[in-house]
Amino acid sequence: MKRRTLLLAAAFGAVAGISQAQDFPSGSVDYIIPFGPGGESDITARFQQPHFSELYGEELVISYQPGGGGAVGWSQLNGMAGDGSKIMGINLPHIIVKPHQGDVGFQTEDITAVYMFHYTPDAIVVHADSPYQSLDDLIADAKANPNAVTFSGSGKGTANHLAQVQFDALAGIDTTYVSFQGTGASVTALLGQQVKAAWGYTTVGAAQGDQVRMLAVAMEERHPAFPDVPTFRELGYDMVSGAYRGIAVPNSASEEVRQQVSDAIAKINADPAFQKKMIDGGFALLDVGYGADMDAFMAEKSEGYLTAAREAGVIE
Structure with missing residues (x-):
């Protein structure tokens, strides 16, 4: 009788687990952004919010946990509930580079990434009045005047900084990178013509319009959104990069919950209305889900970012 009772309990437990998985989301979902409001992580979360409610009939509640360039939030992620009620935004290269810069409370492998949904592609941006009409013009100046071509960018060890290091190597030039506190400050420096160019993103082009x-x-x-702007590859430089954003869950989340969160974000990403918002804003969509694809994506990006970060001198 005791054995039969245990078997029945196990069976009911399994059924309950299946039911819980099928019910996702079973209530509102807290979506934590590890930065302050107003940045691109927040903007894209706000884009996702109404589509989540429309698709699933539950609220996606956005909150902020800023500090340490995202490290405060990521260091606390695994202490949160793993039942699917808590998800957190993640950013590359941040979660790859930061643990190599010191004790930030987490390691890259601690972060359970379940979906990467977009990136802001790196772009060289100049003022509308710049004498540089093409990338060749900028490169020619940089070759004739080493280190005289100045770029603004959003911080050290960021996607902007690593892009500058990577492109200098590809083009055989030496430029000067001037670090600012965030994209807004970097763009302000460009608009004020304090620098000759900016390592920014396609979102800068979308936001600034004819000024850049x-x-x-x-x-x-x-x-x-910018059919007249060539890619670096078209111009002979093998460079596909930017700031990548996605979703992670606490590492206590079951395989079912991880997959369900991945599938939920993927469904939003496939919505034509969401896609239009993202493209009009200068973002580029990704579709990297949980599992082998995510593992391969993270391995590839880690190798590239860490190599560039060492060349930039931001890690050893």
């Missing part, structure tokens, strides 16, 4: 000109974008194909 993009010389090239680090994408596999041209951005739909």
Whole structure:
């Protein structure tokens, strides 16, 4: 009788687990952004929010946990509930580079990434009045005047900084990178013509319009919103890069919950209305889900970012 009772309990437990998995989301989901409001992580979360409610009939509640360039939030992720009620935004290269810069409370392998849904492609951006009409113009100046071509960018060890290091190596030039606190400050310096160019993103082109000109974008194909701007690859430089964003769950989440969160975000990503918002904003969509694809994606990006970070001198 005791054995039969145990078997029945196990069976009911399994059924309950299946039911819980099928019910996702079983209530509102807390979506934690490990930065302050107003940045691109917040903007894209706000884009996702109404589509989540429409698709699943539950609220996606956005909150912020800023500090340490995302490290405060990521260091606390694995202490949160793993039942699917808590998800957190993640950013590359941040979660790859930061643990190599010191004790930030987490390691890259601690982060359970379940879906990467977009990136902001790196782009060389100049003022509308710049004498650089093309990427060749900028490169010619940089070769004739080493270190005289100045770029603004959003911080050290960021996607902007690593892009500058990577492109200098590809083009055989030496430029000067000037670090600012965030994209906003970097763009302000460009608009004020304090620098000759900026390592920014396609989102800068979308936001600033006729005030700026993009010389090239680090994408596999041209951005739909900027069909006249060539890719670096078209111009002979093998460079596809940017700031990548996605979703992680606490490492206590079951395989079922991990897959369900991945599938939920993928469904939003496939919504034509969501896609239009993202493209109009200068973002580029990704579709990297949980499992082998994510493992391969993270391995590839880790190798590239860590190599560039060492060359930039931001890690040993």
